[in-house]
Amino acid sequence: MKKHPLLPIRQQIRYRHGQGFESVRGKFSIFSTSFLSQIRMRAKGWMISLFNNTSLSRHKLTTFGILIFVVAAEFFLHLYLTDISLPESLVKGKGKVCVVIRTYHKHASGYYRLVDSLTSLMQQTYTEWEALVFQTDDVPFPELEDIIANLGDSRIRRLNLGLHRYSHGESAYSLTDKAITHCSEESKWLVVTNGDNQYHPLFLSSIDARSDVTTVNWYTRYSLMMRPKREALCSRWDGGTCRVNRFQFARTDLGSVILSLDRWRKESLKFSEQVPNSMQDGQLYSRLRNELLWKVHHVNRCLFHHNPNPRSCNAKGGIWKEHGSPPWEGLCVTPEEAARDLESGRYIAYHSTEEGSELNCMYRS
Secondary structure, eight states: OOOOTTSOGGGOOOOSTTTTOOOSOOOOTTSOHHHHHHHHHHHHHHHHHHHHOGGGGGGHHHHHHHHHHHHHHHHHHHHHHSOOOOOHHHHSSSOEEEEEEEEOGGGGSSSSOHHHHHHHHHTOSOOOEEEEEEEOSSSOOTTHHHHHHHHTOTTEEEOOOOOOOOOTTTTTHHHHHHHHTTSOTTEEEEEEEETTOEEOTTTGGGOOTTSSEEEEEEEOTTTTTTSOOOSSGGGGGTTOOEEOOOSSTTSSOGGGEEEEHHHHHHTTOOGGGSOSSSOHHHHHHHHHHHTSOOOEEEEEEEEEEOSSOHHHHHHTTOEEEEOOSSTTOEEEEOHHHHHHHHHHTSEEEEEEOOTTOOEEEEEEO
């Protein structure tokens, strides 16, 4: 696919597994194929000139070293830039990951289902994980047991923490803290997420065992919430929906980080001890970085979908509907529902063909 000249390579869109993830395959502007070819040609020129010049014979051995370096560099760059599953030997040995999944009855159906979230875990190249699923409110979710049972994966189990009335400010973080205590003793890493989110197969493989936390970039409907509205609501998504993870308040996301569970336990951390404003994750993550000085490893790739969002919506066959209240919110609707809204005259269609940020969207007229 031809690259868009204005976008970073990691925002070039190529859907993977129908989930709207960018392809890991790419060529950086300074590490393109042509760039590597130039290195090879220049190294070959150096080798010829050195071997043809008898006065420089003492440097011939150095030339072999240069060539070996070039070949090794090209191999590892190819490994990094190519869309492949990592060898099993490279993704094992970091310890088990405990994935705590918060869910409720609306995750049973629609575009963003719990089963899709769990399936994205089952597709991880890193296989040493367990998933603990619990309900965050008091509305019956009768399908939950069957959803888990039908997947037939013993790594996934339900936690019955009882039914509790949901409060937007508290956002079930007290229950989340309780669920974390059920992570197995052998688990070394922690991911907390919601049941409508989805992950790229390389998400868990990105763990850096030398750090306290690994962060990845993510797709979200909040990506451009602070950007002034341009000619139409939908146009704010021109240029892509991937957001860089700063591991700071309002610049990170609950499910976009992999935390050291050993250190979490040692420091007796809790989400529920933060100010109950529904953004306890950002408050705590800022504290980990700025006060407790957790060592952060950032992976500059979009490996996580905070759903719903425009990119995943389109990838699933839906139309992104910007309703403007609040101005950064939106919904993923079916093409049939979109057609009815457009026919009513209440919404205007917006279609962006800009390479790297294609979008089917509609906004209130």
